Amino acid sequence: xxxxxxxxxxxxxxxxxxxxxxxxxxxxxxxxxxxxxxxxxxxxxxxxxxxxxxxxxxxxxxxxxxxxxxxxxxxxxxxxxxxxxxxxxxxxxxxxxxxxxxxxxxxxxxxxxxxxxxxxxxxxxxxxxxxxxxxxxxxxxxxxxxxxxxxxxxxxxxxxxxxxxxxxxxxxxxxxxxxxxxxxxxxxxxxxxxxxxxxxxxxxxxxxxxxxxxxxxxxxxxxxxxxxxxxxxxxxxxxxxxxxxxxxxxxxxxxxxxxxxxxxxxxxxxxxxxxxxxxxxxxxxxxxxxxxxxxxxxxxxxxxxxxxxxxxxxxxxxxxxxxxxxxxxxxxxxxxxxxxxxxxxxxxxxxxxxxxxxxxxxxxxxxxxxxxxxxxxxxxxxxxxxxxxxxxxxxxxxxxxxxxxxxxxxxxxxxxxxxxxxxxxxxxxxxxxxxxxxxxxxxxxxxxxxxxxxxxxxxxxxxxxxxxxxxxxxxxxxxxxxxxxxxxxxxxxxxxxxxxxxxxxxxxxxxxxxxxxxxxxxxxxxxxxxxxxxxxxxxxxxxxxxxxxxxxxxxxxxxxxxxxxxxxxxxxxxxxxxxxxxxxxxxxxxxxxxx
Numbered sequence: 001x002x003x004x005x006x007x008x009x010x011x012x013x014x015x016x017x018x019x020x021x022x023x024x025x026x027x028x029x030x031x032x033x034x035x036x037x038x039x040x041x042x043x044x045x046x047x048x049x050x051x052x053x054x055x056x057x058x059x060x061x062x063x064x065x066x067x068x069x070x071x072x073x074x075x076x077x078x079x080x081x082x083x084x085x086x087x088x089x090x091x092x093x094x095x096x097x098x099x100x101x102x103x104x105x106x107x108x109x110x111x112x113x114x115x116x117x118x119x120x121x122x123x124x125x126x127x128x129x130x131x132x133x134x135x136x137x138x139x140x141x142x143x144x145x146x147x148x149x150x151x152x153x154x155x156x157x158x159x160x161x162x163x164x165x166x167x168x169x170x171x172x173x174x175x176x177x178x179x180x181x182x183x184x185x186x187x188x189x190x191x192x193x194x195x196x197x198x199x200x201x202x203x204x205x206x207x208x209x210x211x212x213x214x215x216x217x218x219x220x221x222x223x224x225x226x227x228x229x230x231x232x233x234x235x236x237x238x239x240x241x242x243x244x245x246x247x248x249x250x251x252x253x254x255x256x257x258x259x260x261x262x263x264x265x266x267x268x269x270x271x272x273x274x275x276x277x278x279x280x281x282x283x284x285x286x287x288x289x290x291x292x293x294x295x296x297x298x299x300x301x302x303x304x305x306x307x308x309x310x311x312x313x314x315x316x317x318x319x320x321x322x323x324x325x326x327x328x329x330x331x332x333x334x335x336x337x338x339x340x341x342x343x344x345x346x347x348x349x350x351x352x353x354x355x356x357x358x359x360x361x362x363x364x365x366x367x368x369x370x371x372x373x374x375x376x377x378x379x380x381x382x383x384x385x386x387x388x389x390x391x392x393x394x395x396x397x398x399x400x401x402x403x404x405x406x407x408x409x410x411x412x413x414x415x416x417x418x419x420x421x422x423x424x425x426x427x428x429x430x431x432x433x434x435x436x437x438x439x440x441x442x443x444x445x446x447x448x449x450x451x452x453x454x455x456x457x458x459x460x461x462x463x464x465x466x467x468x469x470x471x472x473x474x475x476x477x478x479x480x481x482x483x484x485x486x487x488x489x490x491x492x493x494x495x496x497x498x499x500x501x502x503x504x505x506x507x508x509x510x511x512x513x514x515x516x517x518x519x520x521x522x523x524x525x526x527x528x529x530x531x532x533x534x535x536x537x538x539x540x541x542x543x544x545x546x547x548x549x550x551x552x553x554x555x556x557x558x559x560x561x562x563x564x565x566x567x568x569x570x571x572x573x574x575x576x577x578x579x580x581x582x583x584x585x586x587x588x589x590x591x592x593x594x595x
Contacts, residue, residue, distance in 0.1 A: 002344070005325035007582035008355035009408055014318040016358040017256060017310040019589075020266070020327040023119045024302035025349030029591050030116045034107040034131060047105040047133075050235050051080060054227065055096040062098050062227050070097065079138040082149070089147045092140065099139035099224045105236055106133030108152065119304040121267035121277060122322065130160040130232045137211065137228075139220050148220075150211055159210045162229040166263050166306070256354065256362055260311035264320035266327075268303035273324030276300050299330055302345055312358060327351040328588075348575060348588040356408060356583040360421035363453055364404055371424050371451055372400060374474055376544070378445040380433040390435050390482055391443045393540045398447075401426050408583060413457075418469075419583045422453040438483035446477040455579050456504075466507065466579045468517055473500035476544070478531060494531035496545050500524070507577045 008015055053070045054062040071078065073095040077088035080100050084092075107114060108131060118127040135152040152158055209225055210216055267275035305327050311317040328344040328351065341347070375398035382391060406420045413419050427448040435441025451472040476497040483489045501524050505517035533541065577587040 002325065002329050003327060003351045003353065003586040003588070004578075004581050006351075006353040006580040006584040006586050007325075008353055008584055009357050009582065012318075012321050013323070014355075015309045016312040016315060016355050018353045019308040019310070019350065020305040020352075021308075021350040022302060022328055022345060023115070023117065023304045023306075024345055025591060026119075026306060027114075027116050028349075031107070031114075034105070034116065045106075047235075047239050049102060049104045049134075050231070051100070051102040052231055053079065053100040054098040054224075056098045062223055070100075073097065080136060082151070084147070084149075089140075093147070097140070099137070099220060099227075101135065101137045101224075101228060101231075103132045103135045103228075103232070103235075105131070105232065105239070107131050108133055115298070115301070118301060119265045119306060121265050121275060121304055123265060124166050124263065125163050126166060126265070127161045128164050130162055130229060132158070137214075137224070139224060141218055141220060143219055148214060150213055158212060160225065160228070161209050162232070164233075166265070256312040256358060259314050260317040262309045262317055262320050264307045264309055264322070266305045266307050266323055268300050268326050269322075269324055275322055303328060303330065305350060344588070347590075349590045351586060351588055352574075353580070354585040356419075356421070356579075356585070357405070359585045360405055360453070364422055367422065367424070367451065367453070368400065371449070372397070374449045375400070375426050376447050377428055378430055378447055380430050380443050380445060382433070382436050390437050390441065391433070391480065393443075393445065393544075395544050398426060398428065417457050418454045419457075419579075420452060420454040421583070422451070424449070424451040426450070435482065438489070440489075441481050441483050443478070443480040443482075446475065448475045449473070455583050457579075467520070468505040468507070470503045470505075471500070472502075474498075476541075478533070478541070480533070482534070484534075492531050492533055494529040496528060496530050496541055498527035498529070507579075 006018075007013070008018060051067065053065050053067055055065050055070070055073070057063045067078070074097060075088065075091045077084060077092055079092055079097060080102050081088075114129065114131065116129050116131065120126060132152060135158060136150065138147075138149045140146075141148050211221075211225075214221065216222075267277050269275055303326055307320075307323070309317065309320055328348055330343050330345050376395045377398045379394045379396065380391060381394070401424050404422050404424055406423055408419065428446065430443075430445045432442040432444050435443070449472075451470065454469050454471070456467045456469050474497060475495060477495040478492065480492045481489060482492070501522065503519055504521040506520045508516040508518050531541075532538070573590045575588040575590060577585070580586050
């Protein structure tokens with residue numbers, strides 16, 4: 001199962017675009033902030049130490065207090081001091097002091113295998129590891145009437161996790177005032193794929209969190225760690241320029257710019273498309289437990305994906321759903337996929353898929369104006385006297401063909417090897433129009449045009465050899481009998497215009513998301529056979545023919561084969577492009593910042 005199985009046109013999906021990022025890629029991207037990331041202006045570490053102190057209010061809830069104000073309550077004794085006397089501890093325990101901690105965000109051991117986040121498929125939550133380079137916690141334990149002061153060492157890692165909801169941005173109305181002000185300054189905006197978006201206000205400490213040497217059932221533990229989770233993320237956001245914050249960016253140049261966005265955390269699936277999951281319990285804010293699901297092994301967890309589900313052109317966005325294929329695979333040769341450079345999971349961050357139907361309708365929007373210039377209704381009229389005036393022809397714009405978009409048809413593809421996306425077909429036959437000069441005189445004119453866009457899977461070539469083919473042809477034919485007093489009866493037959501083009505395009509992907517269709521082959525046939533018609537008739541026909549040859553009917557009809565731009569061009573590098581087995585336009589991607 002891989003991106004070759006992408007089939008977004010299925011009724012249970014229907015999203016115009018999907019961007020799927022693996023848990024492994026998200027962790028790799030976040031890791032850069034926890035290891036050697038520096039501020040670009042000062043080259044100093046992004047995260048710096050923070051010390052916070054809390055007292056109890058009248059309801060027993062923690063309230064932040066400045067260190068100087070706390071020292072007034074504790075006889076100048078700092079709870080975070082490592083050398084407190086018994087008398088100082090007694091003074092602190094008798095005050096309104098609740099708890100205090102000092103921490104510096106970071107990876108305590110520099111271990112690159114740590115999972116900073118764990119996705120919970122089917123939910124809107126992730127578990128986030130609250131990693132610190134150093135952490136000290138101090139408080140009076142009323143349950144055992146004892147002083148607690150715990151300090152993390154580089155060789156010791158506290159198991160602290162928080163459950164955080166993934167934030168959805170459908171428009172710009174659910175942003176904080178500061179972020180809203182920044183968004184307003186951007187002018188016209190659309191949603192873009194840039195960063196993982198967390199609702200930091202929803203952070204809730206997990207039941208599985210532990211502090212070495214501390215009983216998690218202690219009455220101080222839950223409120224202290226809940227406050228710590230909130231402080232951890234607020235510090236992360238303030239010191240790291242909102243790396244875990246909102247992601248509304250200036251309008252991008254995607255050919256199919258997103259107009260709606262939803263999320264879905266997807267599980268890896270087995271060979272039958274069934275999710276591979278086990279359950280566990282986490283706690284939401286307010287102490288409410290809930291059952292969430294994670295894949296069974298770490299290798300499988302790495303294949304979980306955060307799926308950005310987009311609609312375009314104002315289309316309705318279907319409900320989020322689990323996909324029955326994997327976007328990436330552990331398809332290497334090693335028994336340990338995590339270190340196998342041949343495995344997709346290590347080569348790419350995820351995948352992007354454009355629904356076949358959305359791509360086809362985009363092509364149609366680009367082609368309609370070109371096709372319209374080649375659709376004509378000829379109207380034959382008869383004169384009143386004289387050989388040259390017996391017939392005349394006028395041309396009017398023809399209506400656009402109906403049913404241009406072609407639905408996916410697996411049976412036809414299996415037989416022909418082609419998937420036809422679009423088919424324009426227009427035929428007009430004037431029928432015999434009788435002349436006035438002599439019995440049997442007539443004129444018949446035929447105008448026809450066709451254009452087909454199809455995906456060709458050449459089974460003789462190595463997979464995934466696929467091409468986009470544009471076939472088109474135009475015909476203008478005349479058959480006529482005219483009688484003149486001086487020359488007798490003359491018969492005319494021919495096709496002043498009869499041309500075809502077949503253009504074959506291979507797909508080339510640029511790092512910036514520009515997908516180029518390079519013209520690899522062109523077949524052109526011209527079966528035109530001019531007719532030496534008399535007088536005004538040939539003049540009118542020539543004017544029509546000149547209009548076609550001046551640019552209406554061309555080899556490459558529009559700019560669509562030149563470039564197609566995926567969404568998220570600022571965030572990702574695009575590694576390849578192909579059509580899936582179901583004709584979705586797909587490619588692998590990597591984070592631009594980590595590639």
